[in-house]
Amino acid sequence: MKISILSIGDELLIGQTINTNASFIGEQLTLLGADIIQSNTVGDNSLIIQNEIERLLNFSDFLILTGGLGPTDDDITKPTLCEFFDDTLILHIPTLTKLENNYSKKGRELSERNKSQAYLPAKCTVIDNSVGNAPGMFFERDGKYLISLPGVPSEMKAIMKDFVLPFVENEIFKSNQTRKYFRTIRTLGIPESNLAELIGKLPLESNESLAYLPSYQGVKLRIGTENSNEEKAKKRLADLFQLINSKANDFIYSDKNIDPIEYVHNKLINSNLKISIAESCTGGLLGSELTNLPGSSKYFIGGIQVYSNFAKSEFLHVPQTVLDTHGAVSEETAVLLAHNVRIKFNTDYGISITGIAGPDGGTDEKPVGTVWIGFSKENNVYAKKFIFTSNREINRKLSVSYALYLLIKELQNI
């Protein structure tokens, strides 16, 4: 089933709001095996919206609109849909009743503006919104479908779950076409190009695919195949995974689509292990990442942001002689920081990051992007050197990413 998405709202075009609705809709429908053809964003302009609807319906079986259904002045979707479908707004009694109930529950009166939400296009099927006031509007024309969803993420999600996903699943089931199946493999600690060389060319059929999706959470590998038989498709994906795993095993940490920090979170909690950190060039970024998920206090005891030499020697006892002889960015310093933070915080693991984030501070011997990451546990401490890029932001993010990689390598053996 070919599906397109049309997001409506000036706030999206001018970058005031990041379009998370489109990615949610795209992900949910892809998981069902639908094909997302295009995902467009237009402003609050009726003519442009109508042009886009016409055009997207040409090559899509189903068009999903989001945005512009609230009670404020600048909402434009409803009159636009009326114009497009040559329709008129009529009072929809069940929606009015619901509005009246919701407002009376809050002890507030229904204004004329709010009441306008109950006027809906006569030709549409009204789809109940279980978490808000603006219902979905479902149209059919010449065997193609269109639904208009509210822009508020929680309301859009509710109608997706209650109506759109079951509808699409049923339509795909009815059609006898072959379906696409995907599986995502997560890697960490290796750049996209090296990973591609390691994996090389896979024996893929013409309807199969391998995509490299790089991010600071590692390179995701998405393998896809097409089959009318679900069992066969899943078997094929499992075989492809085994093949990839045999080549890139060192860098694959999960055959499910979970982020590195989620992996670390689950492993540390399940094994009841504690961690502390010492951050220089990242200034707190690793700690921020390690405390992203609720429940992180079970394993993250704390850390020291040793951004100055003073902090390194005062709080984590890196001797001045080490700083003078080897420098703050050195194996010796990274090892001392990782070891001493672990001892001071009395944790199972200690991680340190010290590097030259740039753009200044580089030398021939230690260019910008040089980062030492230290790792300490009982009876063992080491540091690894990385040379990342010339870009400060990237170097800081990659430092955190590779620190998590060292931690994951450790946790994989538990």
Added chain:
Amino acid sequence: MKISILSIGDELLIGQTINTNASFIGEQLTLLGADIIQSNTVGDNSLIIQNEIERLLNFSDFLILTGGLGPTDDDITKPTLCEFFDDTLILHIPTLTKLENNYSKKGRELSERNKSQAYLPAKCTVIDNSVGNAPGMFFERDGKYLISLPGVPSEMKAIMKDFVLPFVENEIFKSNQTRKYFRTIRTLGIPESNLAELIGKLPLESNESLAYLPSYQGVKLRIGTENSNEEKAKKRLADLFQLINSKANDFIYSDKNIDPIEYVHNKLINSNLKISIAESCTGGLLGSELTNLPGSSKYFIGGIQVYSNFAKSEFLHVPQTVLDTHGAVSEETAVLLAHNVRIKFNTDYGISITGIAGPDGGTDEKPVGTVWIGFSKENNVYAKKFIFTSNREINRKLSVSYALYLLIKELQNI
């Protein structure tokens, strides 16, 4: 100037990656006074990409492509652009030299695959990428422009800043139409709705506008006017700024579009002041923010990530009795953390953050979202209580934002 954006990549359509590039590009260009007409996303399909380019160029003066310029198999933008412009790839020597230098600096060899990044369309102007290997490609056809940018956000941003924004500004300046003029005013420490109430209704002409652009870096106010005379337009914007400033002075920190962290950075460096921090619920997010800009070691000496009660008492001497009586999230704890971190790190300012990020851990007395932010300087220490939202991520970001607000209020008097 009418601008459209075309984002390329299956990972965007299927919701694996949230399209933050489009919102960044939209915001930056809107601030210059350009009109964003449409922002579309298509998958890695050459025909569909070409159709979209053709169509968007019909009603845009400038089309910005992002995505699909890396060194792996699934990158499609370059061959697609060659087909579209009836062009061929040729070896671009400066890009090859740059690639060779970058790889030899890292002591790594340039593979054939990596080398392919130096093959670029003959008809394009190659735009240097100051932070990565994939350059931008700039085309002109029939008085309209197209640029292709890498999908990696930091690289996209670098080329936007170095080339696209100055180019667009100059094009808008060259055109003789009555021009829109904008000015951005930066506020911090107040939610959008409260700010709107404070400012009230402005005496705006029909061709003038006031837009509220909320973000975690505060609410940006963009005032706009239209005039063929630059002097008059600027005078009018200055008057409007004065009017707004008279109403919301407490929350306005700049009449230029600079982020809070840039403001803090410049002020601290110019006044030679040092800072240290103690972070509980933010886990390092404030330190990460304070070390975002190169040169931050001039003022940021370090901090302690006091994520556990153990860390609060062991490193910053919050007595167990205070933790027992008042709790880790309390005025008393915040004050002690801010004061003691300042003394321990021997800095001019000390900032602390301790709160209940959620979703768990809230009580009737201290609901999720309760955050105490402490501020210490010589002869003065205090803490302020905030109650943010029920969302963990938002609470952590707002904590950093309001901590910077307290710091900025302090720095404004210097």
